[in-house]
Amino acid sequence: MKRTALFVLIGLFLLAPLASGPYLLSLLTTLLTFAYLGQAWNIMMGFAGQLSLGHALYVGLGAYVSAALSLFWGIPPILGVFPAMAAAALVGSAIGFLSFRFAVKGVHFTLLTIAFAEIARLTFQHLSALGGTGGLFLPVEARTGVDLIHLRGDPRMFYYVILAMAAALFLACRALMASPLGYRWQALREDPAAAESLGVNLLRVKLAAIALSAALTAAGGVFTAFFYNALFPDQWFGLGYSIEIILAPIIGGLGTLFGPILGAILLTPLGEAITAVTDGLGWQSAGIKPFCYGVCLLLIVKFLPDGIWPAIRKRLP
Amino acid sequence: MNTLLELQGVTKSFRGLKANEDIGFTVGEGEIVGLIGPNGAGKTTLFNMIAGVFPPDRGTIRLSGRDLVGLKPHQTCAAGIGRTFQIVRPFPHLTVAENVLIGALHAEKKMHAARTRAAEVLALVGLDAKAAQKAGTLTLPERKCLEVARALATRPRLLLLDEVMAGLRPNETDQMVAIFRRLNRETGLSILLVEHVMRAVMALSHRVVVINSGRFLCAGLPADVVKDPRVLECYLGGED
Amino acid sequence: MILDQVVTGLLTGLIYGLLALGLSVIFGVMRIVNFAHGEMSVVAMYAAWAAARYLGLDPLLSLIPIAAIFFGAGYLLQRGLIQPFVSRPDYMQFILLISVALILTNGALLVFGPEARGIQVDYAFDSYEIGTFLIDKVRLLAAGAALTLTGLLLAFFRFTLTGKAIRAAADNRTGAQVIGLDIGKLYAVTFGIGTASLGAAGVLMALLNDAIPRLGPELTLLSFVIVIVGGLGSMTGALAGGVLIGVSEALAGTLLQPSLKSMFSFALLVLILLLRPQGLLGERS
Numbered sequence: 001m002k003r004t005a006l007f008v009l010i011g012l013f014l015l016a017p018l019a020s021g022p023y024l025l026s027l028l029t030t031l032l033t034f035a036y037l038g039q040a041w042n043i044m045m046g047f048a049g050q051l052s053l054g055h056a057l058y059v060g061l062g063a064y065v066s067a068a069l070s071l072f073w074g075i076p077p078i079l080g081v082f083p084a085m086a087a088a089a090l091v092g093s094a095i096g097f098l099s100f101r102f103a104v105k106g107v108h109f110t111l112l113t114i115a116f117a118e119i120a121r122l123t124f125q126h127l128s129a130l131g132g133t134g135g136l137f138l139p140v141e142a143r144t145g146v147d148l149i150h151l152r153g154d155p156r157m158f159y160y161v162i163l164a165m166a167a168a169l170f171l172a173c174r175a176l177m178a179s180p181l182g183y184r185w186q187a188l189r190e191d192p193a194a195a196e197s198l199g200v201n202l203l204r205v206k207l208a209a210i211a212l213s214a215a216l217t218a219a220g221g222v223f224t225a226f227f228y229n230a231l232f233p234d235q236w237f238g239l240g241y242s243i244e245i246i247l248a249p250i251i252g253g254l255g256t257l258f259g260p261i262l263g264a265i266l267l268t269p270l271g272e273a274i275t276a277v278t279d280g281l282g283w284q285s286a287g288i289k290p291f292c293y294g295v296c297l298l299l300i301v302k303f304l305p306d307g308i309w310p311a312i313r314k315r316l317p
Numbered sequence: 318m319n320t321l322l323e324l325q326g327v328t329k330s331f332r333g334l335k336a337n338e339d340i341g342f343t344v345g346e347g348e349i350v351g352l353i354g355p356n357g358a359g360k361t362t363l364f365n366m367i368a369g370v371f372p373p374d375r376g377t378i379r380l381s382g383r384d385l386v387g388l389k390p391h392q393t394c395a396a397g398i399g400r401t402f403q404i405v406r407p408f409p410h411l412t413v414a415e416n417v418l419i420g421a422l423h424a425e426k427k428m429h430a431a432r433t434r435a436a437e438v439l440a441l442v443g444l445d446a447k448a449a450q451k452a453g454t455l456t457l458p459e460r461k462c463l464e465v466a467r468a469l470a471t472r473p474r475l476l477l478l479d480e481v482m483a484g485l486r487p488n489e490t491d492q493m494v495a496i497f498r499r500l501n502r503e504t505g506l507s508i509l510l511v512e513h514v515m516r517a518v519m520a521l522s523h524r525v526v527v528i529n530s531g532r533f534l535c536a537g538l539p540a541d542v543v544k545d546p547r548v549l550e551c552y553l554g555g556e557d
Numbered sequence: 558m559i560l561d562q563v564v565t566g567l568l569t570g571l572i573y574g575l576l577a578l579g580l581s582v583i584f585g586v587m588r589i590v591n592f593a594h595g596e597m598s599v600v601a602m603y604a605a606w607a608a609a610r611y612l613g614l615d616p617l618l619s620l621i622p623i624a625a626i627f628f629g630a631g632y633l634l635q636r637g638l639i640q641p642f643v644s645r646p647d648y649m650q651f652i653l654l655i656s657v658a659l660i661l662t663n664g665a666l667l668v669f670g671p672e673a674r675g676i677q678v679d680y681a682f683d684s685y686e687i688g689t690f691l692i693d694k695v696r697l698l699a700a701g702a703a704l705t706l707t708g709l710l711l712a713f714f715r716f717t718l719t720g721k722a723i724r725a726a727a728d729n730r731t732g733a734q735v736i737g738l739d740i741g742k743l744y745a746v747t748f749g750i751g752t753a754s755l756g757a758a759g760v761l762m763a764l765l766n767d768a769i770p771r772l773g774p775e776l777t778l779l780s781f782v783i784v785i786v787g788g789l790g791s792m793t794g795a796l797a798g799g800v801l802i803g804v805s806e807a808l809a810g811t812l813l814q815p816s817l818k819s820m821f822s823f824a825l826l827v828l829i830l831l832l833r834p835q836g837l838l839g840e841r842s
Contacts, residue, residue, distance in 0.1 A: 051648040053655075102831040106647050107590050107789075111781055115826045118778065122820045180422045180431070187419045190408035197368060197402075199394035199423030199471055239774050243655060250652060287666030287770070294659025301653045302638070305645070 002316060013163055017156045029159045031268040033224060036166040038248035038260030039173060040216035045246070046255030047173075047182060048209035049189025051110045054117030055245050058088040058214040060124065060236035062221025067138055067231055068130060070150075077151045081222045085215035091116075092214030096207045114239060121237035131231070138229040151226040158227050165223065166261070169216060174257055185209055189255075217245075240290075247293055251300045253307025262309050267293065318345035319381075321507050322367070322475055327376035329362055336362040337373070340533050342526045344475065349501055349508045351522035351539065355551060359531040360511040361403055364477050367509075368400045369393035380475065394423060399473030401464040403480050403511075409453030413444055416452050416463055420470030435470055442466045442496055458489050465493075469500070478510040482517040494520045519543070527551075562807045564690055568700035569765070570803020574796035575703040576758035576776065577783035578710060583751035585790030586727040587643055587744050592654035594755055595776025596661035601627060601759025602768035603665060606674045615678055616760050617698060624706075624757040631752025635745040643744065658773065666770040673767035699761040706757050707796055710750065714792065723747050727790075755780075775819075782826045788836025798836070 016028055037059065044050050065087050066080035095116055099109050125133045146153045148161070176182045184205045187195035196202055225231060235241060252263030271289040278285035304311055322344040329337045337359045344350045352360055366373050369390045378385045380396050388396065399420075408416050417435040425431040439445045442462045447455065452463060461481050468476060478497075482490045494517055500506045512518045518525065518539065525542040527534040529551040535542065542548055580594045591597075601623055608619035638657075642650045683694035714720035726733040726743045734740055766772070779802070784790075787798025802822060809821045829836065 045648070049648075051651065053651075098831055102834070104830050104834060107651070108785075108830055108834055110648075110651060111785065112827065112830050114778065114781075115823045115830070118823045119820065119827070122817070122823070126814075126817075178428070180426070180428060183415065183419050183422060186411055186415070187408055190410060191406050193370075193390075194402065194406040194408065194467075195419065196390040197394060197400050198420045198467060199391050200419070201391045239778070243659070246652075285667075286671055287663035289663075290659050291663035291667060294656045294663060297652065297656035298660065301649060301656060305649060 010167070017159055022155060025155050025159055027268065027272055029155070029162055029227065031264050032159070032162040032166045033220065033227075034245070034248050034268060035261045035264035036162060036169055036223075037217060037220045037245045038252070038263060039166065039169050039257075040213055040220060041245050042249040042255065042260050043173065043176070043185075043216070044209050044213035046249060046259070047177065047189065048185040048206065050206065050209060052113040052210075052213075053110050053239070053242050053246070054113035054115075055213075055217055056237050056239070056241040057113075057117035057120050058092065058217035059221035059224065059241065059245070060117075060120060060231075060233070061088045061091060062218025063225035063231050063236055064124065064130060064136065065218075066222040067136055067225045071136070071138065076149045077222055077226055078149045081219055084222050085218045088218030088221075089211040089215040092210040093207050096210040097203075100203050100206060114242070117237055117239065117242060121233050124233035124237060133233065136231040138226060140229050151223070158223075162223055162227075165219070170257060170261070177257065181205070181208060186255075244290075244293075247297060249307075251296060251307060253309035256307065256309045256313075258309045259307050262312075263307070266308070267296065270296070318348065320344075321346045321348070321381060322509065323377075323379045324363075324367075325377045325379075327363065327366065327373045327378060329359075329366060329371075329373050335531050337366075337528075337531045340376070340528060340531075342533065342536055344507055344509050346474075347501065347505045347507055349497070349510070349521050349523050351518040351525040352509060352511045352528065353513075353518060353525060353542075354528040354534070357530075358528045360528065361479060362531075363528075364400065364479055364511060367393070367477060368398055394471055394473075397474035398477060399468035399471050399475070400477040401461075401468055401479050401481055403483075405457070405460045405464050407452035407455070407460050407463050407467075409451065411452055412448065413450055413452055413455070413463055414439065414448040417466050417470045420467040424470065424472035434472075438466045438470045441469070441500070443492070458485050461485065462493075465496075473506070475507045475509060478508060478512070480511055480513060482512055482514040485514075487516065490514060490517050491520075493517070497521055515543075559808070559811065561690060562811050563804055564692060565696065566804035566807025567800055568692070568696045568803070569807065570800035571700040571707070571796075572703040572758055572761050572765075572799070573779065573783055573803050574799025575707050575754055575761070577780045577787070577795040577799050578707060578792060579751040579753075579755035579758070580780045581784045581787070581790055581792055581795040582710075582714075582754070583748055584784070585792070586723055586747040588647075589639065589643065589650050590647070590654070591751065592651055592777060593658035593661055594780045595778070596658040596665075596773035597627075597752060598755040598759035598762065598776055599665060599768060599770065599773040600661055601756040602763040602766075602772070603669055603674065604756075605760040605763040606676055606768050609676045609678075610674075616676060616764050617702060620702060620757055620760045623760050624753045627756030628749040628753035632745045632749035634752070635748035636741075639748065640741060640744065658777065662770050662773040665773070669768070669770070671770065673769045675767040676763055678764065695764050699764045703758065703761055706754065710754060711792060713750075719743075719746065779822070782822045784836075785826055785829050785834075786836060791836060794836050 017025055041055050044052050062084040065084040066077050069075040069080040069083065070077055095112065099112055104112055124130060130136050141152055144154055146157045184200045187200050188202060188205050192202055248263030248267055249260040251267060253259030271293065274292050275285060275289055278288050300307065320343045325341045327337055327340040340363065354360055365371060367378055369385065369388045369392060372386050383396060385393055385396060414435055417438055418431055421431040421434040425434050439448055442465055444459065444462050444466060447459065455463060465481060482493060485493065497508060501508065510521065522539050524536060525539050526536045527542060527548050534547060534551065535545055576598060580591055583589055583591050604623050605616045605619055608614040609616060642653055678695065680694050685692045685694060685697065714724055722738050723743050726738055726740055730740060783798040783802050784795055786801060787794030805821060806818050809818045
């Protein structure tokens with residue numbers, strides 16, 4: 001049953017571009033981007049129990065590093081993604097190491113992740129070489145053809161790229177969850193002191209979670225940069241973006257593999273539908289989408305704190 | 318009998334309050350030693366120092382001659398120390414089998430070998446029927462068993478048991494005692510146990526060490542120790 | 558010139574102190590971090606604006622009724638929504654209050670629009686000359702009100718029976734239950750008090766700044782910085798932290814580029830989280 005549902009889902013996603021116009025395609029691309037970013041964030045929070053509210057930092061780093069490499073040195077994103085991921089992993093590891101060394105835990109750790117993201121936002125605002133507050137722009141070319149090396153081409157190409165990324169990350173996370181590292185992450189999440197007494201090296205396991213989550217998030221940032229072509233520090237490093245990233249996995253189900261995907265499938269179209277309705281009625285609707293996201297989040301945390309997917313799974317045969 | 322664990326002059330204070338002062342004793346290879354003393358005698362503090370949760374202010378702790386002072390808990394685990402916690406700490410959202418698997422992953426690097434080891438240990442403590450249940454759903458005696466199984470799965474040379482019998486019914490205590498005796502006999506596992514349930518201490522221990530107010534009081538055979546007037550005065554006499 | 562900035566910063570800092578006091582009280586008693594703190598105070602700014610615009614009420618007059626309404630709202634919010642979360646893991650509390658923050662910020666955006674809403678009082682441009690200092694009348698009055706309210710709150714916790722009971726519940730929840738204190742009610746009162754102080758701070762801030770939805774997250778982060786500097790959960794620490802941040806922001810604004818002001822605050826936040834997580838004034842537990 002579960003397997004069939006999975007195949008149907010994969011089939012739908014594979015065939016979707018054939019039946020969708022440009023609007024639906026861009027909606028689906030956004031949906032998959034949030035599924036991907038949520039999955040990457042979920043490694044750190046859902047698997048290893050470390051709440052980061054600064055994941056925009058890694059999206060922004062990935063985006064800016066790859067965009068700068070492409071703009072100033074002509075290094076295509078297919079190569080630029082590696083230094084981008086490395087930069088994010090390095091920054092994530094540094095934050096992880098500092099928090100471990102100085103025993104910053106719980107709420108304080110979360111505040112630390114916010115603080116670093118905000119510092120990055122303010123720093124990039126002042127980096128005039130990278131456009132500062134004015135933004136950094138990638139040249140927009142004719143949206144046709146398929147150039148995977150430079151990540152230029154048809155919207156359908158972008159759709160399949162992010163679909164492949166999301167699917168690969170899903171499979172990778174499934175393998176990770178069943179690996180020794182995955183179990184050690186869960187031990188860290190459940191009870192660090194008990195985990196340590198069973199020989200789990202907390203520092204190593206925590207750094208692995210943060211570095212991997214950061215690097216994968218940065219890869220998502222590279223994709224997003226070349227999809228939208230315009231980078232602004234306030235948007236790409238902002239707290240609002242960090243919060244948007246965590247919505248899908250929380251609503252879908254923290255620490256589950258399907259959670260981030262299900263959350264994105266539910267949320268993104270909901271947001272679009274609400275915007276469409278209010279626009280259609282001619283209402284002044286700035287803020288309506290995040291407002292509804294807030295209501296959804298509230299209802300989920302209050303009534304289904306484990307998320308929607310675990311509730312569905314329980315009823316599956 | 319070779320010495321496995323050796324403590325010398327171990328001293329620890331918290332905010333000027335001496336929890337342990339100049340404590341020294343040994344546990345031999347294959348030996349089961351009961352560590353007893355009234356509440357607040359400093360037994361759990363001693364355990365935490367052996368397991369590397371915090372270092373002693375002074376003194377040495379050696380395992381087969383290797384200094385354990387300054388090691389972190391995961392390093393003492395690697396050195397061969399397995400422990401349980403006084404207040405049980407299962408991983409509640411993981412299954413019983415997964416709980417034990419995490420310990421087993423310390424002894425076996427390969428996933429399937431670790432799974433096999435986890436299953437063996439679960440069978441040993443009699444929890445195999447509950448392997449697929451979430452640990453959070455277990456009863457207290459089952460949680461205690463799970464905690465022991467998890468520690469055993471790391472393949473320790475010395476097992477530290479912190480009041481695993483507390484809260485068990487007499488027949489459950491006897492089952493636990495039987496498990497530890499068998500392990501000791503068949504695998505040569507050494508055990509240091511902090512315990513208030515005298516029935517278990519008397520049945521298990523080869524030797525008993527008594528501490529009182531953070532200081533070493535005496536040591537000897539269980540039957541001798543319980544007759545020692547100093548022990549009766551500080552401990553057995555002190556309790557109802 | 559610099560001394561003028563110090564005085565300005567000090568006065569603003571007193572309002573910051575009142576704002577952060579609310580966060581610190583709620584955390585100190587319930588161990589809940591109110592992530593919607595700034596967003597709630599922005600709602601108070603809008604309330605003050607609406608009272609001035611439609612009722613012609615000076616914010617210094619609407620201060621008390623708005624704080625009272627906020628007390629009630631906080632009390633009900635705690636009773637109806639937050640209470641079951643007190644014993645849940647801290648990330649869940651965080652997420653719950655993030656959802657409240659999203660609703661408030663974007664609710665404000667929906668109701669009031671993205672434009673800034675400012676209050677014009679007729680003494681807006683008056684100032685006092687004290688010695689060589691030139692002090693804005695508005696700022697002085699707002700700071701005075703903030704200081705008075707902070708003093709009243711501290712006195713409430715020190716001298717009244719309810720205040721003492723709340724502190725007892727903060728120190729030892731089980732012990733307080735054993736001696737028969739109604740923890741649920743005390744928590745609701747605490748949340749009410751925390752909300753009332755952020756509401757009052759919001760009204761006072763409306764005298765100095767325009768209300769605008771995106772100010773919410775900024776004020777939340779600002780409150781975090783202040784309470785972390787002063788020691789999370791410490792009431793006097795919140796006041797001292799508010800003044801310290803107010804003054805250093807004002808100075809950073811003169812000496813550095815204005816936009817680097819918040820950079821300074823976040824750098825301070827990181828340093829304190831790492832080196833003195835108990836805050837500059839708090840005791841290490």
